Amino acid sequence: MTSFDSVKDLVLVAGATGGVGQLVVGKLLEKGVKVRVLTRNAAKAEEMFNQRVEIAVGDIRQPATLPAAMPDVTHIINCTGTTAFPSERWEFEQSPNLLEWGITFLNPKSSQAKAKNSPEKVDAQGVSNLVEAAPRNLKRFVFVSSCGILRKNQFPFSILNAFGVLDAKQKGEDSIINSGLPYTIIRPGRLIDGPYTSYDLNTLLKAKTGGKYGVVVSTGDTLSGDTSRIDVANACVECLLYPSSSRKIFEIVNQGQRLPVIDWETLFSLL
Numbered sequence: 001m002t003s004f005d006s007v008k009d010l011v012l013v014a015g016a017t018g019g020v021g022q023l024v025v026g027k028l029l030e031k032g033v034k035v036r037v038l039t040r041n042a043a044k045a046e047e048m049f050n051q052r053v054e055i056a057v058g059d060i061r062q063p064a065t066l067p068a069a070m071p072d073v074t075h076i077i078n079c080t081g082t083t084a085f086p087s088e089r090w091e092f093e094q095s096p097n098l099l100e101w102g103i104t105f106l107n108p109k110s111s112q113a114k115a116k117n118s119p120e121k122v123d124a125q126g127v128s129n130l131v132e133a134a135p136r137n138l139k140r141f142v143f144v145s146s147c148g149i150l151r152k153n154q155f156p157f158s159i160l161n162a163f164g165v166l167d168a169k170q171k172g173e174d175s176i177i178n179s180g181l182p183y184t185i186i187r188p189g190r191l192i193d194g195p196y197t198s199y200d201l202n203t204l205l206k207a208k209t210g211g212k213y214g215v216v217v218s219t220g221d222t223l224s225g226d227t228s229r230i231d232v233a234n235a236c237v238e239c240l241l242y243p244s245s246s247r248k249i250f251e252i253v254n255q256g257q258r259l260p261v262i263d264w265e266t267l268f269s270l271l
């Protein structure tokens with residue numbers, strides 16, 4: 001087990017204002033780790049994290065905004081994402097009317113092209129931009145991907161991938177793997193628990209999964225099911241402590257009986 005050097009180590013969390021990202025920040029702060037968040041919305045992050053984190057304003061689609069977030073960063077945890085299906089979060093050039101929404105759903109490829117924050121822009125290009133901007137001596141790049149990357153033609157993942165989210169996540173994974181940086185790629189199932197919208201740091205620090213199911217990890221993309229955002233966030237942080245999770249890609253779902261304490265060291269040793 002390695003521990004954080006609280007003087008030297010600094011974790012950059014991208015997507016920190018999202019469901020998993022908020023919990024990652026809470027968990028890092030609980031462990032006394034220095035955190036910088038990369039956000040498009042500084043006011044939202046300030047309100048959320050009570051001035052307990054450094055804030056860097058940036059957008060992973062815009063490479064020029066990323067270098068300013070990187071000085072002294074030792075680890076990156078990337079929890080960015082958009083919706084799998086067209087929504088306002090895709091940031092269409094013009095808000096579609098009812099007919100255009102219909103056309104959008106009938107023509108997945110052209111809808112991606114018209115959207116400014118589609119999976120292709122965020123999960124593929126954005127992740128690649130973040131990898132390019134990362135310090136070359138980074139200790140770990142953690143990426144929240146998705147179950148189904150290797151089963152895109154099988155139900156239900158064929159439906160999930162109708163607008164290319166799994167294709168885009170796979171491109172993001174490939175950029176990380178090919179970068180030469182030490183990485184951990186975490187593929188959750190359908191996310192449950194949160195997002196927590198109270199923007200109250202104390203709520204985040206106390207967040208506990210209501211689920212009674214245990215944590216199961218595996219490789220080779222065979223698992224399916226629900227995954228607690230809290231367990232994903234814990235996996236993102238705990239993997240930094242264990243060299244056995246470096247250069248590993250694993251799926252994580254909730255199944256079986258939940259033990260009072262999750263033994264991450266043993267889980268990672270199984271990969």
Ligand SMILES: NC(=O)c1ccc[n+]([C@@H]2O[C@H](COP(=O)([O-])OP(=O)(O)OC[C@H]3O[C@@H](n4cnc5c(N)ncnc54)[C@H](OP(=O)(O)O)[C@@H]3O)[C@@H](O)[C@H]2O)c1
Pocket residue numbers: 014015016017018019020021039040041058059060061079080081082117122126144145146147188189190191192195229
């Ligand atoms: N939902 C599921 O069932 C499911 C299943 C498997 C995997 N996943 C993946 O799990 C991860 C976490 O999901 P979640 O639901 O907890 O996330 P979320 O609440 O959707 O949060 C997404 C985060 O990404 C940020 N973001 C979006 N576009 C960005 C951009 N262009 N530049 C910088 N930041 C950007 C958002 O920031 P703003 O606040 O600025 O918008 C937000 O902080 C995502 O990668 C998702 O794809 C989800």
